[in-house]
Amino acid sequence: MSQRPRIKDIAERLGVSPATVSRALSDTGLVAEPTLSRIREAASELDYRPNVSARNLRTRRSMAVLMVVRDVGNPFYLEVMKGVEAAAREAGYAVLMGNTEGNADREASYFDMLRDGHADGMILMTGTLPARPGSGGEWPDDLPVVVALEMIEGSALPHVQIDNEGAAARAVAHLVALGHRRIAHIGGPAAEIMAKRRRAGYRRAMAEAGLPVPASYEEHGDYLLRGGQEACRRLFSLREPPTAIFAANDEMAFGAIHELRRLGKEVPGDVSVVGFDDIYLSEAFYPPLTTVSQPRAEIGREAMTLLLGILAGTGKPDSPVLMPTTLKIRETTAAPRG
Amino acid sequence: MSQRPRIKDIAERLGVSPATVSRALSDTGLVAEPTLSRIREAASELDYRPNVSARNLRTRRSMAVLMVVRDVGNPFYLEVMKGVEAAAREAGYAVLMGNTEGNADREASYFDMLRDGHADGMILMTGTLPARPGSGGEWPDDLPVVVALEMIEGSALPHVQIDNEGAAARAVAHLVALGHRRIAHIGGPAAEIMAKRRRAGYRRAMAEAGLPVPASYEEHGDYLLRGGQEACRRLFSLREPPTAIFAANDEMAFGAIHELRRLGKEVPGDVSVVGFDDIYLSEAFYPPLTTVSQPRAEIGREAMTLLLGILAGTGKPDSPVLMPTTLKIRETTAAPRG
DNA sequence: CTGAAAGCGCTAACAT
């Protein structure tokens, strides 16, 4: 009871020096056997735990990493966080949570936390790099930062991501293979890079199939339910509505399906829909959603592994790490009617 | 460039003492105006950030809290985490993520982090307290820990929760009001306390309506999709299946709806279903789920606020803080057929 | 293999 024991307490109790206790407890292999065991015993007896602030100050490391997302409330990040957390734990790192809500100041403040010793490294999943305060506005590329899930254009930071374009193309090819010719795309925000890639995949697949893409077939949403719904409504007010929709994420796909139901269209009978992301419970929806599945936990784990490598000075990959995707064919896609 | 500036650098540059710089930068109001501004300017010019390890060591606080859940991969916690994060940020606290996966050792290790200075307090959402190592196995009740969402029986730790029993009773009363008489319950694990409360609410509402509860109407699941599905299958293999189901969480409700669909039953035409939790996208499901909505972000925020109070020595509430719930009546409930 | 001594960067008494 009383006071938390310090290293000094153990040392005094055993008549050895604090240095020896420190060495014994950190497994340096520099302490001989009679002493070693005695120290360990005493430590566990006193229920000793080294004070992290003191250690961090001395070692100049925090053994913590910062995991920054745009919105902690979005299930999209869940599995990635889980992967990050697991890999971090295994390596003895703690994980600090960062939520930017798209706010540049907050983004910047998380970078500050890197410099003030809050964390040793960062896994960035916001898709943006705040402008650097002070000087030129450029960030050095040797920051201990790994970009995951999202990507940051023009940055040489290591990335862990999927082949968004390829995966999108395969999703669309699936619709083509089913016999669809009028395939529309509900994309993300026009300027967003991931949205661009997925749209590029859509276009490529359409081109490869020799199918036309009228401008009106390229809709944009905000990745949210309502956005998908509205985009879908616009598509079905066209003279020649599509028979299939490829949405840039699951949530918009659900929105679209919702709208189709309102319009009295059956999925997949009348219209096929493919999503992207395979979020939690996507297969529990009705009908279960055909979608592109990212290995999100693996992405998180890989990102953390990369970061650990960087922190250990092992170096970093010079090209983005691409993780494999799977097209989960469930029940929202079928051959077009007629 | 070069080296990260320390307080000493600013002091030397300005010809003042480090103490003055420290005081100026931490807004103690003890530094007079000519100096104050000069220090602030110099600090921002050098882009100075105080080293947190040093500060933490000195102040014996980490300005971090630990948020511990059973499964970070479960969207159930999302909004709560968001609330916690927001309240923490506002108070200048960082949030450390803890994931126990139901493992007692890991639970215990998070408690250790409280003692080793990793965090100043903890928000516990696991519903369990690991046995205390060493002595009697009892935890002191004055730990800086707030239990949220879940509850820990026999603990005097402050709790932030909902009236699970009352909310469940109201959900069932809704079914009764629609005219249902054969109402079954798919509960959580029998031993789990939240599951017990929700079941108690179910029983109470049934009793109040003068309705019988055959033992076969009290099913149990694991809060997962498949559990709900299987429980539902069992219910519908009964001689007299129910016309309505109250599930202890949304995920099992979805599982049940899935199974009903397989059995050719319509929801809500043939069978009504009510869930509990109102998880992300529950309203996007088809049909949109009638469910009990917890103010999860508010729960997180409240828990964090309580914790801050405890850390500030303001004291803690002597009874659980109950947050209000809402029954979201959507489209999975209707009057029974006939 | 172990001990002595120094110091990480900061803040808080205590003085002035």
Place this chain on the structure above:
DNA sequence: ATGTTAGCGCTTTCAG
């Protein structure tokens, strides 16, 4: 209102 001094608890040279 500011400076001086002393540590917070740990690890790591440097000696021996």
